[in-house]
Amino acid sequence: MAFLELTGVSKTFGQFKAVDNFNLQVDKGEFVSFLGPSGCGKTTTLRMIAGFEKPTSGRIVINDVDVTYKSPNQRNVGMVFQSYALFPNMTVAGNIGFGLKIAKTPAADVKQRVERMLELIHMPGYGGRYPYQLSGGQQQRVALARALAIRPQVLLLDEPLSALDAKIRVELRSEIRRIQQELGITTIYVTHDQEEALSLSDRIVVMSAGNIEQVGTPFEIYNYPRTQFVASFVGTLNQLHCEVVDAAQGLLRYHDQPLTTGAPIEFPNGAAVKVLLRPEELQLGNGHGHETNQLVGQVETVSFLGATVRVELSLNGSRLTMDLQNERQLQLPQVGQSYTVSFPPHACWVMPEG
Amino acid sequence: MRRGTFWSWLWISLGALYFLLPLIGTFIFSLRARRDELSFAAYDSAFSDPRFWEAFGFSAMMAVFTVIVSLLITVPTAYWVQLRLPRLRPIVELITLLPFVIPAVVLVFGLIRIYSRPPLALTGAIFTTNLLLIAGYTVLSLPYMYRAVDTGLRAIDIRTLTEAAQSLGAGWPTIIWHIIFPNLRTALLSGAFLTFAIVVGELVLASFLARPAFAPYLAQLINNRAYEPAALTIVSFLITWACIGLISFFGQHRAGGESQLAGPR
Numbered sequence: 001m002a003f004l005e006l007t008g009v010s011k012t013f014g015q016f017k018a019v020d021n022f023n024l025q026v027d028k029g030e031f032v033s034f035l036g037p038s039g040c041g042k043t044t045t046l047r048m049i050a051g052f053e054k055p056t057s058g059r060i061v062i063n064d065v066d067v068t069y070k071s072p073n074q075r076n077v078g079m080v081f082q083s084y085a086l087f088p089n090m091t092v093a094g095n096i097g098f099g100l101k102i103a104k105t106p107a108a109d110v111k112q113r114v115e116r117m118l119e120l121i122h123m124p125g126y127g128g129r130y131p132y133q134l135s136g137g138q139q140q141r142v143a144l145a146r147a148l149a150i151r152p153q154v155l156l157l158d159e160p161l162s163a164l165d166a167k168i169r170v171e172l173r174s175e176i177r178r179i180q181q182e183l184g185i186t187t188i189y190v191t192h193d194q195e196e197a198l199s200l201s202d203r204i205v206v207m208s209a210g211n212i213e214q215v216g217t218p219f220e221i222y223n224y225p226r227t228q229f230v231a232s233f234v235g236t237l238n239q240l241h242c243e244v245v246d247a248a249q250g251l252l253r254y255h256d257q258p259l260t261t262g263a264p265i266e267f268p269n270g271a272a273v274k275v276l277l278r279p280e281e282l283q284l285g286n287g288h289g290h291e292t293n294q295l296v297g298q299v300e301t302v303s304f305l306g307a308t309v310r311v312e313l314s315l316n317g318s319r320l321t322m323d324l325q326n327e328r329q330l331q332l333p334q335v336g337q338s339y340t341v342s343f344p345p346h347a348c349w350v351m352p353e354g
Numbered sequence: 355m356r357r358g359t360f361w362s363w364l365w366i367s368l369g370a371l372y373f374l375l376p377l378i379g380t381f382i383f384s385l386r387a388r389r390d391e392l393s394f395a396a397y398d399s400a401f402s403d404p405r406f407w408e409a410f411g412f413s414a415m416m417a418v419f420t421v422i423v424s425l426l427i428t429v430p431t432a433y434w435v436q437l438r439l440p441r442l443r444p445i446v447e448l449i450t451l452l453p454f455v456i457p458a459v460v461l462v463f464g465l466i467r468i469y470s471r472p473p474l475a476l477t478g479a480i481f482t483t484n485l486l487l488i489a490g491y492t493v494l495s496l497p498y499m500y501r502a503v504d505t506g507l508r509a510i511d512i513r514t515l516t517e518a519a520q521s522l523g524a525g526w527p528t529i530i531w532h533i534i535f536p537n538l539r540t541a542l543l544s545g546a547f548l549t550f551a552i553v554v555g556e557l558v559l560a561s562f563l564a565r566p567a568f569a570p571y572l573a574q575l576i577n578n579r580a581y582e583p584a585a586l587t588i589v590s591f592l593i594t595w596a597c598i599g600l601i602s603f604f605g606q607h608r609a610g611g612e613s614q615l616a617g618p619r
Contacts, residue, residue: 052517072520083511085518089536098532099522150522 001064003028003186004049004154009058011044018044020210022058029184031177033197036207037233042190045207046156049188051075062153078147080157084139086131092118092142093127099150117145120179137168144176148183155180155187161196173200194234198222206230228351231276238277238320241353244269250345251292255316258292262345272353279310279323281347284339294342295320299333313341377591384584396581397589406586409571410554416484416567417553420491421546424499427492429542432503433534437512450500453493458558465490466562483563490559495549502548506541507534543604547597555590 002025009022019041026032034042047053049060051072060068067075086095093114100110118124121141131139140160147155157176161169177200180187191197197204198218206213206221206229214226225231242252242259247269250261259275267273297313297320309324311333322341324330333339387396400406435446453461465486469476476482512534519529535542560567572590576583 050517050521052520072517073523073525076523077521079518079521081514081518083514085511085514087515087518087533087537088510089533089539098519098524102523102528146518146522156521 002026002061003030003063004188005059005061006045006049007059007061009045009048009055009060011041011048011053012056017210019048019055022212024205024212024215026186026188028186031180031187031189031200031202033189033191033201033204034207035191035194035197035204035234036213037192039209040207041210042192042205042207043158046158046188046190049154050077050079050156076150076153078150078152078155080140080143080147080155080160082159082162084131084136084143084160084163086139086143086146088131090130091127092123092129092131092134095131095142096127096146096149098146103150113149117149120148120182121145121175135168136164137172140164140172141175144179148179148185153186155185157187157189159190159192162191162193169196176200198234206233208233225349228274228276231349231351236279236321236323238279238282240275240277240318242273242275244271244273247271252350254295257295259348260292260345261348261350265350267350267352274351274353276349276351277343277347279321280308280325282320282322282341282343284322284324284333284341293345293348294340296338296340298338299335302332302335304332313339377588380584381588384581384588387581387585394585396585400575400582400585400589403582405566405571409566409568412566413554413560413568414550416487416491416565417550419488420495420553421549423488424492424495424545424549425542428496428499428503428545429535429538430530432500432507433512433530436504436507437516447500447504450496453496458490458494458556459562461490461493462559462562477563483565487559487563487565487567490563491549491553491556494556494559495545495552498548498552499545502541502545503538506538506544509541510537540604544601547601551594551597554593 004024004026006022006024009019010017011019022041022045024032034045036042044053048055049062051067051070051074055068058068059066062075062077087098090098096114096117097110100113105113114127115124118127121144123138123141123145126134126138126142131142134142143160160176161172164172173196176189189197189200198221201218203215203217204221205215208229214221214230216224221230221234225234231237240254240259242254244265244267245251245253245258247265247267250263250265252259252261252265252273252275254275261275265273295315297315299311300314300319301310301312303310303312304326307326309326309330309332311322311324313320313322320341382392384396385392385394387393387399431446435442466477468474469482469486470478476486515533515537516529519533524532554568556567557569557573561570561573568590572583572586575586
């Protein structure tokens with residue numbers, strides 16, 4: 001039995017359908033991310049779980065209790081906001097202990113719990129400070145501690161790291177995951193950052209225009225996208241416009257170049273299709289030794305990104321993006337030079353044109 | 355001195371002279387109670403009059419009650435309009451501006467007409483007449499109090515703070531008392547001091563409702579004395595300036611950084 005269940009949940013604002021027939025089951029202790037572009041309905045769905053929006057239709061059940069029409073203060077759901085939303089008039093201890101005081105927890109227990117939370121977020125001794133005296137990362141930790149102090153059934157996070165700089169973001173997301181695993185709390189995390197979603201989640205719900213495109217583990221979402229939207233939104237994707245030559249043998253033609261998928265293609269011979277490739281599947285030269293799956297392109301740009309080197313090539317009027325793993329002995333491609341680029345058959349993912 | 359700066363200082367100086375010269379004249383006049391010498395005799399005389407303290411004390415007490423009533427009405431209203439009914443904001447703002455349009459004499463005659471006869475006869479007793487006076491003052495101070503509260507609310511993200519409090523189990527009274535009021539402290543103080551200054555200096559309502567307020571006392575004094583009214587006029591200005599000074603002080607020195615929004619930097 002799922003701990004958190006959304007069944008047929010929809011939300012309409014006037015004529016605009018923000019969320020359409022959203023169905024999801026989340027197990028206890030699971031970390032699920034809602035990933036998608038702005039306006040896809042992920043925050044609206046999160047707010048319906050929190051109780052800040054009422055669904056137009058559908059049900060939301062938490063721990064066997066139908067909370068669809070319960071007010072937010074009756075759901076015992078902790079929430080962390082993008083803007084932190086710390087109470088400026090209260091100290092850190094006051095913020096963390098606020099929910100406990102509402103619940104009429106004895107003062108000694110409040111004090112103990114606040115101290116425990118401060119240790120959990122690695123900020124002992126900060127109880128007497130005010131929010132304005134903290135950095136952005138510290139404020140977000142306190143917001144997390146405040147949400148967790150009340151022992152919520154579900155923890156909701158609405159793009160909590162988007163206002164922070166890159167380095168703090170990476171540090172804090174590890175912290176969030178550590179704390180979530182330590183407490184075993186069911187968590188829903190909303191983000192438009194695919195790296196966050198991929199690194200944090202047990203499962204990802206990819207959304208677009210109010211609909212669920214795919215639900216799966218990060219590995220499944222990235223390596224086995226079910227729709228082009230998922231494939232192009234999560235990670236970078238190259239598209240080669242091809243024609244099916246022999247569907248049974250998995251043979252295609254890209255201009256004059258033969259390509260093979262190594263497996264039967266579901267589209268008929270002569271069909272116009274797209275072959276989709278991840279940049280990291282491409283390599284310089286003919287490393288895999290096949291006669292097919294080799295393209296020649298001219299290097300347009302070489303971008304050094306640290307752990308990877310991104311090379312953009314032009315071929316047949318299109319652009320091809322290739323990611324090389326950086327190492328000290330790597331020979332960087334020269335801009336303006338032509339190179340052979342190859343890829344293994346299993347890297348090909350075939351989609352219909354249009 | 356640059357040309358632009360010269361003209362700025364010139365206009366400021368002319369404006370200050372226009373405003374300050376009559377006050378200086380009044381102040382000097384208030385010091386001439388004793389022939390051929392400047393002294394604070396008029397001030398001594400005014401402050402030693404027990405009716406002064408009675409009138410000022412009464413007005414101060416009315417001001418305090420007006421501030422309390424005004425806060426209890428304005429803060430939840432402004433909060434709810436901003437949170438749930440933003441489309442009503444222009445209408446509410448128009449309503450709060452009506453006291454600027456409707457003269458106080460019209461207001462007081464309306465109050466007397468409605469509340470001087472059964473079933474709502476309130477002008478027959480002192481206590482209920484004071485209640486009417488407070489109600490009238492609340493209406494007169496509405497534009498100032500509402501503006502102050504509305505400005506304070508716009509400076510904080512009340513929607514997210516409200517949602518954060520709700521997610522932690524808080525109901526509406528807790529949210530308003532523990533979150534909204536404390537974070538509006540500076541705005542509320544501004545509104546309170548403005549209301550205080552208005553109430554202490556208000557003449558029409560208190561005169562027509564026959565209450566022993568400060569402004570009617572001052573008006574009566576003008577008919578009988580020369581120097582004491584000048585002295586009390588200066589005192590009135592000093593009280594008003596003190597209120598404005600306190601507003602400015604609390605606006606700059608916000609305890610605990612309460613004006614700092616807890617949000618991304």
